[in-house]
Amino acid sequence: MADDVAFDISALELWLPLSAGGRVVVGPDEVRVLPERLATLVERENVTVVQATPTTWRLGLAAGSGWLAGRTALCGGEPMPPSLARQLRAAGCRASNVYGPTETTIWSTAAPLDTEDPDRLTVGQPIANTRAYVLNAWGTPCPTGVTGELCLAGTGVAAGYHDRPELTAERFRDDPALGRYYRTGDLARLLPDGRIELLGRRDRQVKLRGHRIELGEVEQVLSAHDEVAAAAVILRTGPDGDGQLAAYVVAEDRPGLVDDVWAFARSRLPGYSLPARVMVLERLPETANGKVDLLALAGYDAPVAGSAAAPGEVRDPLERRLVDAWSAALGEPDLDAQANFFLYGGSSLLAAQTAEEISAWSDVPVSLGMMLAAPTPAALAALIRRDRAAAPEAGGG
Numbered sequence: 001m002a003d004d005v006a007f008d009i010s011a012l013e014l015w016l017p018l019s020a021g022g023r024v025v026v027g028p029d030e031v032r033v034l035p036e037r038l039a040t041l042v043e044r045e046n047v048t049v050v051q052a053t054p055t056t057w058r059l060g061l062a063a064g065s066g067w068l069a070g071r072t073a074l075c076g077g078e079p080m081p082p083s084l085a086r087q088l089r090a091a092g093c094r095a096s097n098v099y100g101p102t103e104t105t106i107w108s109t110a111a112p113l114d115t116e117d118p119d120r121l122t123v124g125q126p127i128a129n130t131r132a133y134v135l136n137a138w139g140t141p142c143p144t145g146v147t148g149e150l151c152l153a154g155t156g157v158a159a160g161y162h163d164r165p166e167l168t169a170e171r172f173r174d175d176p177a178l179g180r181y182y183r184t185g186d187l188a189r190l191l192p193d194g195r196i197e198l199l200g201r202r203d204r205q206v207k208l209r210g211h212r213i214e215l216g217e218v219e220q221v222l223s224a225h226d227e228v229a230a231a232a233v234i235l236r237t238g239p240d241g242d243g244q245l246a247a248y249v250v251a252e253d254r255p256g257l258v259d260d261v262w263a264f265a266r267s268r269l270p271g272y273s274l275p276a277r278v279m280v281l282e283r284l285p286e287t288a289n290g291k292v293d294l295l296a297l298a299g300y301d302a303p304v305a306g307s308a309a310a311p312g313e314v315r316d317p318l319e320r321r322l323v324d325a326w327s328a329a330l331g332e333p334d335l336d337a338q339a340n341f342f343l344y345g346g347s348s349l350l351a352a353q354t355a356e357e358i359s360a361w362s363d364v365p366v367s368l369g370m371m372l373a374a375p376t377p378a379a380l381a382a383l384i385r386r387d388r389a390a391a392p393e394a395g396g397g
Contacts (some may be wrong), residue, residue, distance in 0.1 A: 322377035
């Protein structure tokens with residue numbers, strides 16, 4: 001069991017083996033961010049089925065792929081990159097690309113990778129007791145090859161959203177011919193062989209490292225900052241090939257503004273939905289009809305967000321070692337003690353890995369929460385000094 005228990009796909013890892021007379025191996029949190037520990041755990045416990053998101057699989061395969069030979073691998077929670085499909089196919093395992101929103105618990109379709117073209121991956125066909133329809137705007141099935149909204153029916157469809165009747169009525173529908181189904185919001189088309197090809201979203205919801213993120217909600221939080229007149233957020237590909245959120249805010253630029261805006265967002269958003277880049281603009285680009293031109297934003301080269309802040313002098317060996325840890329993780333050689341880990345492109349996943357490495361040499365357990373609360377080497381050094389000073393007192397109590 002490599003997934004967080006708060007993630008719905010963990011229910012499959014917990015209950016499916018037990019219902020079939022199998023055994024569940026519950027891995028510690030660090031197996032999701034330290035590939036060698038995931039590989040060691042799977043081999044030591046002779047795990048036969050492993051499930052993870054593409055992000056975790058990419059990290060896990062960094063330790064080599066021999067440990068997967070002969071096992072079953074399920075990959076889902078976010079779109080699978082073609083490069084990962086090739087790696088899993090070459091690993092000697094039985095791998096599948098699985099798909100299913102939380103509202104149709106848990107997986108709804110599956111595509112064995114040995115039948116897939118890595119350059120044109122599909123999510124396969126519906127699993128048992130599940131039906132899939134591609135419907136047009138009038139709720140009728142689209143012909144093969146025509147794009148529509150993917151809707152799912154069957155025993156996995158949820159009753160609705162708790163205490164949200166209007167949203168339930170919008171997303172869950174009853175049809176005399178199709179039965180009760182859930183509107184996923186994903187655009188798709190049926191291929192001649194019955195497989196389903198996903199083509200993006202109808203709305204601005206994205207998935208990043210298995211988490212659903214409503215870009216409009218992130219924009220709303222950023223716009224609530226006193227100095228921000230408007231905000232737009234897009235999903236970009238980071239230097240490491242992973243997705244990251246980039247935010248563009250309309251404001252009067254000043255030293256430290258970007259860090260202040262990010263800290264404001266951190267106090268109101270979960271870590272996985274924090275922007276990894278923030279760019280200050282005089283105005284947002286617009287389309288001919290006056291809407292924000294998101295495609296134009298994707299072409300903007302967002303600079304490192306903290307670069308306008310005043311340089312932070314490294315004061316002692318602890319801060320120097322933390323600056324070096326920042327540089328190694330982020331691939332940025334010229335950092336100082338005030339460099340914000342997340343505004344230099346660091347993700348929560350990379351922060352968790354870095355925290356684990358710092359814990360190994362600092363004699364203080366450093367957590368992801370500490371990295372979020374103290375995202376600069378100077379700030380984290382202050383927390384480590386505080387915990388070191390408190391340790392003898394705790395030990396003598």
